[in-house]
Amino acid sequence: MLSRVADSIYWMSRSLERAENVARFIDVNLNLMLDSEVLEGAQWRPLIITSGDLALFEARYGEATKESVIRFLTFDTANPNSILSCVSSARENARSVREIISSEMWEQANRFYHLIREAAEGEAILRNPHAFYTSVKMESHLFDGITGTTLTRSEPWHFLRLGKMLERADKTSRILDVKYFFLLPSPDWVGSAIDGVQWAALLRSASAFEMYRKRHRRITPEKVANFLILDRFFPRSISFCLFVAQESLRAITGTPENQYRNVAEQRLGQLVARLNYSDIEEIMKEGLHEFIDALQLQLNRIDDAIHETFFAIPKVSGSAFPPQKNLGQ
Amino acid sequence: MNTLLRNYDPGNFYDELVISPGIPRPSAKLFFELLDSLPTGELERLQKAAETALYRMGVTFTVYNDGRGLEKIMPFDIIPRVVGAKEWRVVEEGLKQRITALNLFIDDVYGKQMILRDRVIPEDLVLSSTAYRPECRGIRVPGGIWCHVTGSDLIRDRSGEFFVLEDNLRCPSGISYVLENRHVLKRTFADSFATSRICSVDDYPLRLLESLESLAPHTDSPTVVLLSPGVYNSAYFEHSFLAQQMGIELVEPADLHVVDGLLTMRTTRGPRRVDVVYRRIDDDFLDPTVFRADSLLGVPGIMEVYRAGRVALANAPGTGIADDKAIYAWVPKMIDYYLKEDPILKNVPTWICSDPREREHVLSNLSTMVVKTTNDSGGYGMMIGPSASRAEQEMFRERILANPRHYIAQETLSLSRAPVLIGDHLEGRHVDLRPYIIYGKEIYVTPGGLTRVALKKDSLVVNSSQGGGSKDTWVLKD
Numbered sequence: 001m002l003s004r005v006a007d008s009i010y011w012m013s014r015s016l017e018r019a020e021n022v023a024r025f026i027d028v029n030l031n032l033m034l035d036s037e038v039l040e041g042a043q044w045r046p047l048i049i050t051s052g053d054l055a056l057f058e059a060r061y062g063e064a065t066k067e068s069v070i071r072f073l074t075f076d077t078a079n080p081n082s083i084l085s086c087v088s089s090a091r092e093n094a095r096s097v098r099e100i101i102s103s104e105m106w107e108q109a110n111r112f113y114h115l116i117r118e119a120a121e122g123e124a125i126l127r128n129p130h131a132f133y134t135s136v137k138m139e140s141h142l143f144d145g146i147t148g149t150t151l152t153r154s155e156p157w158h159f160l161r162l163g164k165m166l167e168r169a170d171k172t173s174r175i176l177d178v179k180y181f182f183l184l185p186s187p188d189w190v191g192s193a194i195d196g197v198q199w200a201a202l203l204r205s206a207s208a209f210e211m212y213r214k215r216h217r218r219i220t221p222e223k224v225a226n227f228l229i230l231d232r233f234f235p236r237s238i239s240f241c242l243f244v245a246q247e248s249l250r251a252i253t254g255t256p257e258n259q260y261r262n263v264a265e266q267r268l269g270q271l272v273a274r275l276n277y278s279d280i281e282e283i284m285k286e287g288l289h290e291f292i293d294a295l296q297l298q299l300n301r302i303d304d305a306i307h308e309t310f311f312a313i314p315k316v317s318g319s320a321f322p323p324q325k326n327l328g329q
Numbered sequence: 330m331n332t333l334l335r336n337y338d339p340g341n342f343y344d345e346l347v348i349s350p351g352i353p354r355p356s357a358k359l360f361f362e363l364l365d366s367l368p369t370g371e372l373e374r375l376q377k378a379a380e381t382a383l384y385r386m387g388v389t390f391t392v393y394n395d396g397r398g399l400e401k402i403m404p405f406d407i408i409p410r411v412v413g414a415k416e417w418r419v420v421e422e423g424l425k426q427r428i429t430a431l432n433l434f435i436d437d438v439y440g441k442q443m444i445l446r447d448r449v450i451p452e453d454l455v456l457s458s459t460a461y462r463p464e465c466r467g468i469r470v471p472g473g474i475w476c477h478v479t480g481s482d483l484i485r486d487r488s489g490e491f492f493v494l495e496d497n498l499r500c501p502s503g504i505s506y507v508l509e510n511r512h513v514l515k516r517t518f519a520d521s522f523a524t525s526r527i528c529s530v531d532d533y534p535l536r537l538l539e540s541l542e543s544l545a546p547h548t549d550s551p552t553v554v555l556l557s558p559g560v561y562n563s564a565y566f567e568h569s570f571l572a573q574q575m576g577i578e579l580v581e582p583a584d585l586h587v588v589d590g591l592l593t594m595r596t597t598r599g600p601r602r603v604d605v606v607y608r609r610i611d612d613d614f615l616d617p618t619v620f621r622a623d624s625l626l627g628v629p630g631i632m633e634v635y636r637a638g639r640v641a642l643a644n645a646p647g648t649g650i651a652d653d654k655a656i657y658a659w660v661p662k663m664i665d666y667y668l669k670e671d672p673i674l675k676n677v678p679t680w681i682c683s684d685p686r687e688r689e690h691v692l693s694n695l696s697t698m699v700v701k702t703t704n705d706s707g708g709y710g711m712m713i714g715p716s717a718s719r720a721e722q723e724m725f726r727e728r729i730l731a732n733p734r735h736y737i738a739q740e741t742l743s744l745s746r747a748p749v750l751i752g753d754h755l756e757g758r759h760v761d762l763r764p765y766i767i768y769g770k771e772i773y774v775t776p777g778g779l780t781r782v783a784l785k786k787d788s789l790v791v792n793s794s795q796g797g798g799s800k801d802t803w804v805l806k807d
Binding site: 002003005092095114 | 565572573578579580581583584594595597
């Protein structure tokens, strides 16, 4: 497929996943506030840190309040990672690959965009934010469902899944990092009395609460980290996402298992291997924050390599074709 | 009769629906009865539902206001325009004849130039046109076909006779609206489609693909692509729609490169050869090494590959010479010269300002004429005499005198009208008709085409860039 098209599909998918995750962060925080006695600012600032846009936020709004954070993360078009920015860029990407994706996918991307844009014009969201963020998640799920049932399992599908899985791995790692830092600033705290409500909220923002319960019952920080990083079966855990991403990358190139033919495959393979042979005690000993920092760096390098390998193919100067006879007309 | 139809006044025009108030034209009788059977408010409801469907499908364009993009659907009216089988046959035959002659003309002016040597058309008029491409002289195109896709604009006068207003032989757009409008109307008036015997337009993409594939004789499975300027082009929706319907790649100039004398596209698996390009990008921006060197668009070297016969381009570069509006005036002469036939479809009477006698006539009748520049489209650069102010007329007089080759003038015809739903009632609005013609192994004319409506009251300008809308066009079977 065309490099430009692959690029657009990859980013369309990443942007939608990003929008969904922003909605998750905000929604959980809103719920948490109902149960919490923490000062308002202290509750909302970590959200901005999770999104990685603290400097931009402070320049535009100064103090973190419920209203300012919601506005910045949801509708602010000056923030490239706001829900509105993500969904509208996903839609522009979808528009540029309409002939590749199914019409149903395009219509859904279009519908999703109009929903957010219309919400941005009204004030209704501040009256019932929970309903709004739930609908953002559902629109994103609907897009996934439509994609799963209408798109052929060929190259476009795999670029789409690759983008989605890398984005999801990144977001799960961010939310874990920030929450962990605030909930458990020092490794010495491990084992001390913990705030069960906060930990449950962390799991909920990754839709992981019930699934965690089935597997581990009691909530301990270590087990939560274990579940979100290393669980092989939970679809939002980092390990799971990267495993699936690797599957799609191999499907794109046709490279056999346990081998690599380009830098993207090499880097992703190294990261998956690392996770496959890690355990949570080791990670905690090294420091969770340090571990996640390194992980995010590697995710960025994988993204760079995907770009280099598939999207930015340099002009060919040598002979790419066998000599041709003059075909005439 | 319901109030909707009872209150519709066709006025002193040829009306597409009725002969006189309450009396339908024979071809529109069935649809008229359907309209009559609708309960009060139903037509408005159907119009709303159709608009919602178009909005959802993203058949929209963006209007920029206060720096914020506002999405609008292409204005669309729910009431179809019905054309009878017999009147359509004349249009179809007339267009086939016209396109055959126009294609022979293009082949001739880039070949032996017999029509110029025989002094049938002034040589100077052709060679001075900005749309004439000396770079295309001597090129042999597959099957001798230059204009693979044409859209000719037709209008009807007070008597109902069809005239050709202009021909578009570069990159005519609008076919996607024809197909989408039909899609929506089929859902809206399903019963009519069961009983009225309406000619289908749905096979257009397939016919276009077949004609494009036939341009690459050296391979059985050619790679055909649609070349678009990109997502910010106003016709982008159509580009992606057609690529999707034909199942071909939609490429932008940056996706294409010339490698080893072949045209290739950049894919995730390296370069891949392209055999046929359906280009929706103007000659000027095709190849910066040949046409406009200042253009940042385009595919450097594509013309060289084309000249060597290693890629086919549709439409062929250079076809614009045949839709120069000064050349248009000579089409009846071309038909006579190449085909020894009388034109089946007439031209609108036209005066060429570079001719001193005709210019004199134009300048003394400015207030009754439509003045157009010879090389613009989209309804830009024109003056409609009867509605132009004194000052505007003076401005055009000066422009014509300064650059006569750049202008033509036409009689102001009384364009036919069709009813349009305005609020809760019907009003007559002027319409034209753009059928699309595919020149492949044979010539195919879409039954119907895009009916464009001047939505502003009394306006004669139907272009979408000037507030025009569209209607579905139903051509009935025999």
